[in-house]
Amino acid sequence: MSLNRFEAFSDGVFAIAVTLLVLEIKAPNLSQATSSEAITKLWQVFPHILSYSTSFIVIGVLWLNHQTLFHFLKRVDRTVLVINLLLLMCVAFIPYPTALLGEFGSSLPVVVFYGLSLALTGFVYNLLWFYVVHRYILTEGLIHPKATRQATLWSLSYPMSYLIAVGLAFVNLNLSLVLYVLIPLFYLLPGIIDRQLIEKLEEPSKARL
Amino acid sequence: MSLNRFEAFSDGVFAIAVTLLVLEIKAPNLSQATSSEAITKLWQVFPHILSYSTSFIVIGVLWLNHQTLFHFLKRVDRTVLVINLLLLMCVAFIPYPTALLGEFGSSLPVVVFYGLSLALTGFVYNLLWFYVVHRYILTEGLIHPKATRQATLWSLSYPMSYLIAVGLAFVNLNLSLVLYVLIPLFYLLPGIIDRQLIEKLEEPSKARL
Amino acid sequence: MSLNRFEAFSDGVFAIAVTLLVLEIKAPNLSQATSSEAITKLWQVFPHILSYSTSFIVIGVLWLNHQTLFHFLKRVDRTVLVINLLLLMCVAFIPYPTALLGEFGSSLPVVVFYGLSLALTGFVYNLLWFYVVHRYILTEGLIHPKATRQATLWSLSYPMSYLIAVGLAFVNLNLSLVLYVLIPLFYLLPGIIDRQLIEKLEEPSKARL
Amino acid sequence: MSLNRFEAFSDGVFAIAVTLLVLEIKAPNLSQATSSEAITKLWQVFPHILSYSTSFIVIGVLWLNHQTLFHFLKRVDRTVLVINLLLLMCVAFIPYPTALLGEFGSSLPVVVFYGLSLALTGFVYNLLWFYVVHRYILTEGLIHPKATRQATLWSLSYPMSYLIAVGLAFVNLNLSLVLYVLIPLFYLLPGIIDRQLIEKLEEPSKARL
Numbered sequence: 001m002s003l004n005r006f007e008a009f010s011d012g013v014f015a016i017a018v019t020l021l022v023l024e025i026k027a028p029n030l031s032q033a034t035s036s037e038a039i040t041k042l043w044q045v046f047p048h049i050l051s052y053s054t055s056f057i058v059i060g061v062l063w064l065n066h067q068t069l070f071h072f073l074k075r076v077d078r079t080v081l082v083i084n085l086l087l088l089m090c091v092a093f094i095p096y097p098t099a100l101l102g103e104f105g106s107s108l109p110v111v112v113f114y115g116l117s118l119a120l121t122g123f124v125y126n127l128l129w130f131y132v133v134h135r136y137i138l139t140e141g142l143i144h145p146k147a148t149r150q151a152t153l154w155s156l157s158y159p160m161s162y163l164i165a166v167g168l169a170f171v172n173l174n175l176s177l178v179l180y181v182l183i184p185l186f187y188l189l190p191g192i193i194d195r196q197l198i199e200k201l202e203e204p205s206k207a208r209l
Numbered sequence: 210m211s212l213n214r215f216e217a218f219s220d221g222v223f224a225i226a227v228t229l230l231v232l233e234i235k236a237p238n239l240s241q242a243t244s245s246e247a248i249t250k251l252w253q254v255f256p257h258i259l260s261y262s263t264s265f266i267v268i269g270v271l272w273l274n275h276q277t278l279f280h281f282l283k284r285v286d287r288t289v290l291v292i293n294l295l296l297l298m299c300v301a302f303i304p305y306p307t308a309l310l311g312e313f314g315s316s317l318p319v320v321v322f323y324g325l326s327l328a329l330t331g332f333v334y335n336l337l338w339f340y341v342v343h344r345y346i347l348t349e350g351l352i353h354p355k356a357t358r359q360a361t362l363w364s365l366s367y368p369m370s371y372l373i374a375v376g377l378a379f380v381n382l383n384l385s386l387v388l389y390v391l392i393p394l395f396y397l398l399p400g401i402i403d404r405q406l407i408e409k410l411e412e413p414s415k416a417r418l
Numbered sequence: 419m420s421l422n423r424f425e426a427f428s429d430g431v432f433a434i435a436v437t438l439l440v441l442e443i444k445a446p447n448l449s450q451a452t453s454s455e456a457i458t459k460l461w462q463v464f465p466h467i468l469s470y471s472t473s474f475i476v477i478g479v480l481w482l483n484h485q486t487l488f489h490f491l492k493r494v495d496r497t498v499l500v501i502n503l504l505l506l507m508c509v510a511f512i513p514y515p516t517a518l519l520g521e522f523g524s525s526l527p528v529v530v531f532y533g534l535s536l537a538l539t540g541f542v543y544n545l546l547w548f549y550v551v552h553r554y555i556l557t558e559g560l561i562h563p564k565a566t567r568q569a570t571l572w573s574l575s576y577p578m579s580y581l582i583a584v585g586l587a588f589v590n591l592n593l594s595l596v597l598y599v600l601i602p603l604f605y606l607l608p609g610i611i612d613r614q615l616i617e618k619l620e621e622p623s624k625a626r627l
Numbered sequence: 628m629s630l631n632r633f634e635a636f637s638d639g640v641f642a643i644a645v646t647l648l649v650l651e652i653k654a655p656n657l658s659q660a661t662s663s664e665a666i667t668k669l670w671q672v673f674p675h676i677l678s679y680s681t682s683f684i685v686i687g688v689l690w691l692n693h694q695t696l697f698h699f700l701k702r703v704d705r706t707v708l709v710i711n712l713l714l715l716m717c718v719a720f721i722p723y724p725t726a727l728l729g730e731f732g733s734s735l736p737v738v739v740f741y742g743l744s745l746a747l748t749g750f751v752y753n754l755l756w757f758y759v760v761h762r763y764i765l766t767e768g769l770i771h772p773k774a775t776r777q778a779t780l781w782s783l784s785y786p787m788s789y790l791i792a793v794g795l796a797f798v799n800l801n802l803s804l805v806l807y808v809l810i811p812l813f814y815l816l817p818g819i820i821d822r823q824l825i826e827k828l829e830e831p832s833k834a835r836l
Contacts, residue, residue, distance in 0.1 A: 005220060005276055011632060012224030015639030016434075019647065019719045020228060027723070030731040038736040053716060060712045067632055082397060085269045089262060092228045096236070104239040109247040188709060214429060214485055221433030225643075229437060291606060294478045298471060301437045305445070313448045318456040423638060423694055430642030438646060500815060503687045507680060510646045514654070522657040527665040 006076045006084075013088045014063040017095060021052050021059075024099030048102035050181070055098040057184040058118060062091060062125065064188075065155075069129060072136050079135075083128045090121035101180075108169060111176055115166035118180075122159025129155050158187060215285045215293075222297045223272040226304060230261050230268075233308030257311035259390070264307040266393040267327060271300060271334065273397075274364075278338060281345050288344075292337045299330035310389075317378060320385055324375035327389075331368025338364050367396060424494050424502075431506045432481040435513060439470050439477075442517030466520035468599070473516040475602040476536060480509060480543065482606075483573075487547060490554050497553075501546045508539035519598075526587060529594055533584035536598075540577025547573050576605060633703045633711075640715045641690040644722060648679050648686075651726030675729035677808070682725040684811040685745060689718060689752065691815075692782075696756060699763050706762075710755045717748035728807075735796060738803055742793035745807075749786025756782050785814060 025048040028041040066087075073080065097114040104110045133148055143151075161183050169176035234257040237250040275296075282289065306323040313319045342357055352360075370392050378385035443466040446459040484505075491498065515532040522528045551566055561569075579601050587594035652675040655668040693714075700707065724741040731737045760779065764770055770778075788810050796803035 002276070002280075005216060007632060008217065008635065009220050009224050009272065011636050012221060012639060013228050015636050016225055016228040016643055017231075018715070019640050019643040020232065022644075022719055022722050023232065023647065023650065025723050027726050027730065030727075030734050030737065033734065035735050038731070038734050042736055042740060049720075052720070056716045056719070057712065060715075063636065064708065067629070071629075081273065085266065085397075088227070088269075089265045092231055092265070093258075093261070095231050096234050099236050100239075103236065104247070107239050107242065107247050108244050109251055110239065113251060188712075211485070211489075214425060217426065218429050218433050218481065221430060222437050225434055225437040226440075229441065232441065290482065294475065294606075297436070297478075298474045301440055301474070302467075302470070304440050305443050308445050309448075312445065313456070316448050316451065316456050317453050318460055319448065322460060420694070420698075423634060426635065427638050427642050427690065430639060431646050434643055434646040435649075438650065441650065499691065503684065503815075506645070506687075507683045510649055510683070511676075511679070513649050514652050517654050518657075521654065522665070525657050525660065525665050526662050527669055528657065531669060 003070075003073065003076055006081075007070060010066065010070075010084060010088060011063070013092055014059060014066070017092045018056055018059045018063075020095050021055055021098055024095050024102065025049065025052055026103070047105050051098050051102035051105070054181050054184060055094055057188055059091060059094060061184050061187045062121065065125065069132055072132055072142055074136070077135075079131060080128070083124065083131060087121070087124045087128055090117070090124050093117065094121070105177065106173065108173060111169045111173055112166050114180065115162050115169065115176065119159040119162035119166065122162060126152075126155050126159065158183075212279075212282065212285055215290075216279060219275065219279075219293060219297060220272070222301055223268060223275070226301045227265055227268045227272075229304050230264055230307055233304050233311065234258065234261055235312070256314050260307050260311035260314070263390050263393060264303055266397055268300060268303060270393050270396045271330065274334065278341055281341055281351055283345070286344075288340060289337070292333065292340060296330070296333045296337055299326070299333050302326065303330070314386065315382065317382060320378045320382055321375050323389065324371050324378065324385070328368040328371035328375065331371060335361075335364055335368065367392075421488075421491065421494055424499075425488060428484065428488075428502060428506060429481075431510055432477060432484070435510045436474055436477045436481075438513050439473055439516055442513050442520065443467065443470055444521070465523050469516050469520035469523070472599050472602060473512055475606055477509060477512060479602050479605045480539065483543065487550055490550055490560055492554070495553075497549055498546070501542065501549060505539070505542045505546055508535070508542050511535065512539070523595065524591065526591060529587045529591055530584050532598065533580050533587065533594065537577045537580035537584065540580060544570075544573050544577065576601075579604075630697075630700065630703055633708075634697060637693065637697075637711060637715060638690070640719055641686060641693070644719045645683055645686045645690075647722050648682055648725055651722050651729065652676065652679055653730070674732050678725050678729035678732070681808050681811060682721055684815055686718060686721060688811050688814045689748065692752065696759055699759055699769055701763070704762075706758055707755070710751065710758060714748070714751045714755055717744070717751050720744065721748070732804065733800065735800060738796045738800055739793050741807065742789050742796065742803070746786045746789035746793065749789060753779075753782050753786065785810075788813075 025045065028045060030038045030041060033041060094117065097110075097117040100110045101114045129152065133152065137143055137148055138145060161179070165176050165179035165183065168179065234254065237254060239247045239250060242250060303326065306319075306326040309319045310323045338361065342361065346352055346357055347354060370388070374385050374388035374392065377388065443463065446463060448456045448459060451459060512535065515528075515535040518528045519532045547570065551570065555561055555566055556563060579597070583594050583597035583601065586597065652672065655672060657665045657668060660668060721744065724737075724744040727737045728741045756779065760775055764775055765772060788806070792803050792806035792810065795806065
């Protein structure tokens with residue numbers, strides 16, 4: 001099993017999923033509209049553009065982490081294949097809840113559905129991470145166990161934050177939507193703890209290169 | 210004819226076909242729906258998500274086998290090109306019967322159409338496998354003829370199991386649908402015989418690397 | 419300008435265009451249909467599947483020729499870039515006339531539009547071929563001028579045959595449609611003259627490898 | 628962070644965005660149309676084809692510049708990652724304003740929206756260019772500071788020309804549309820100053836190869 005073709009296939013699914021998001025933004029009907037009506041109708045597209053941008057960054061962040069993870073893989077075993085296929089299935093599904101959120105963002109079930117989809121994706125990513133940690137990173141001593149534990153907690157905090165956002169939806173829908181926008185931005189721009197982890201994580205991969 | 214570009218093109222078609230599946234899941238109209246109506250309508254999307262997941266794994270399994278097969282190719286001749294193009298045509302078509310099954314899963318002709326599409330895809334894959342076995346594997350002694358024969362039977366059992374599922378649709382539609390879900394899972398998680406075959410198949414390719 | 423990224427980008431466009439074809443096959447409405455009605459409606463999808471298959475092979479053949487052509491390129495100059503972008507623009511457009519032909523195959527203007535689109539694509543390919551022949555192949559003596567001339571005629575015969583099919587549409591629509599199916603198959607399965615050309619063409623590229 | 632996978636992912640998004648443009652061209656309904664009615668309706672698709680071609684070249688030009696820029700990158704840092712993700716988000720969005728322009732090209736807000744989308748994309752590209760210039764090109768002395776300044780002005784002129792086209796839309800809509808067609812063609816076919824810049828820019832990258 002060639003690691004290169006496996007990475008290329010995964011990258012392909014990430015790149016296609018992220019680009020398909022735009023197809024879910026429906027064009028308003030402006031055929032008989034005056035300029036001011038057209039502006040109003042175009043302005044109503046804004047929630048779609050917001051959910052497009054948010055999911056774009058979500059998939060981008062997942063791709064970045066996927067790539068970091070694969071630095072530790074030296075070969076692709078059957079278990080990695082199966083979990084990765086499951087992860088890609090979740091990633092390729094994201095355009096669907098994104099379209100729903102863009103169109104029916106004021107509907108509680110839709111907001112919950114979006115959050116649960118992303119939480120599930122995060123948990124499947126964690127499954128892949130756990131497997132790689134226990135099968136490759138710890139057994140081959142690629143990183144210090146303490147750094148691994150911190151990275152695992154960090155990784156788990158991602159789907160957990162979506163579950164919190166889902167819970168908050170029952171209290172205040174807008175609070176939940178704000179969290180959906182902020183969560184991927186937070187995981188895109190690493191904090192102090194994250195920087196340290198990244199340094200530690202990157203050292204062995206640099207050594208490998 | 211560069212083997213690399215040929216693999217990249219094939220991987221591209223597999224990755225795009227698998228990601229396009231999501232576009233066939235139609236969004237329900239929730240514009241005037243109450244929360245409980247929205248939940249009901251979202252729940253009705255479940256057959257779509259099931260057919261999405263099933264076809265995702267179908268294409269994933271085909272891609273895995275395609276990749277294994279290409280380990281044995283040292284160059285791309287015209288016959289491989291033509292059969293492979295035929296195979297990609299079948300793979301890229303899968304989103305269509307998947308959409309039909311998701312929307313009209315209780316219609317006998319649709320269930321039959323889905324099964325026949327996947328059986329045809331499987332047979333075209335077998336055609337490619339037969340050609341590679343007789344043109345490259347056996348003549349160059351890459352694997353023992355007995356292992357090749359077992360692998361051929363295994364490979365043939367895949368489209369045959371879809372034909373059985375199609376036949377069962379005339380007896381009981383649900384039985385057929387359950388089989389559609391199980392078949393790709395079965396070929397994803399290799400049994401005892403398959404493991405042995407994989408070991409034998411992988412040995413020469415490892416030697417090549 | 420890296421030849422690798424340029425090839426990868428071109429391959430990507432070919433692979434995506436060929437896979438997007440399936441999205442143009444519309445699903446019939448079978449929600450209230452009996453089994454026999456569903457069979458009738460599914461049977462009416464056949465022209466779509468035929469135009470899908472035909473255009474799939476068209477793009478496949480173009481990709482194969484594109485790949486052969488690029489064996490002769492050692493670097494990407496601005497002219498190649500511009501003509502290639504024009505070619506990709508034509509290739510990426512093919513799903514549109516394909517969708518029209520699948521749905522309105524009995525309309526003369528649609529049949530003419532399909533043929534003209536493919537003829538135009540063929541002429542742009544020829545433009546690229548002429549440039550590569552005069553800038554790289556002849557000046558660097560990669561192939562014998564006589565073989566180059568034969569290959570040029572062969573290449574020109576491709577868009578010409580589409581123009582003939584377009585002309586025949588005014589006499590008999592079905593004749594034209596049959597030609598549309600046969601032309602890509604003919605250029606996929608090389609005749610005696612083509613085989614000789616391929617041999618001659620492939621020699622220097624093999625030497626390069 | 629592997630530069631190769633990063634380039635492959637970016638190339639993928641560019642290639643997919645450019646190929647998805649065709650999906651935004653809606654098929655006219657010709658089911659009951661006579662030949663002359665069909666010709667009229669097909670002719671009305673022309674604005675769609677024009678906006679398709681224009682945006683195709685826009686994305687092509689952006690890809691070409693993106694590629695040149697990446698010649699100067701030796702590694703991918705977090706800042707490049709984030710700006711690049713923002714750029715890809717703008718590029719993947721282009722099919723949406725393109726669809727609007729094709730369908731409602733006589734609506735002032737739509738014409739303005741198209742121009743602003745492309746201007747924004749251009750500014751994000753400039754952000755990436757500024758960062759790469761100050762972090763890599765100038766500090767490592769890859770190009771002469773004077774040539775860098777000229778290239779920066781050239782790069783800034785691209786989004787500025789879209790802002791001018793947007794401004795002209797309020798005076799004369801057609802003038803604005805003509806500019807939209809001409810701008811990407813102008814940046815595709817380099818003028819005298821651009822040629823000199825390209826030469827200067829390409830020298831160090833050639834040296835690197």
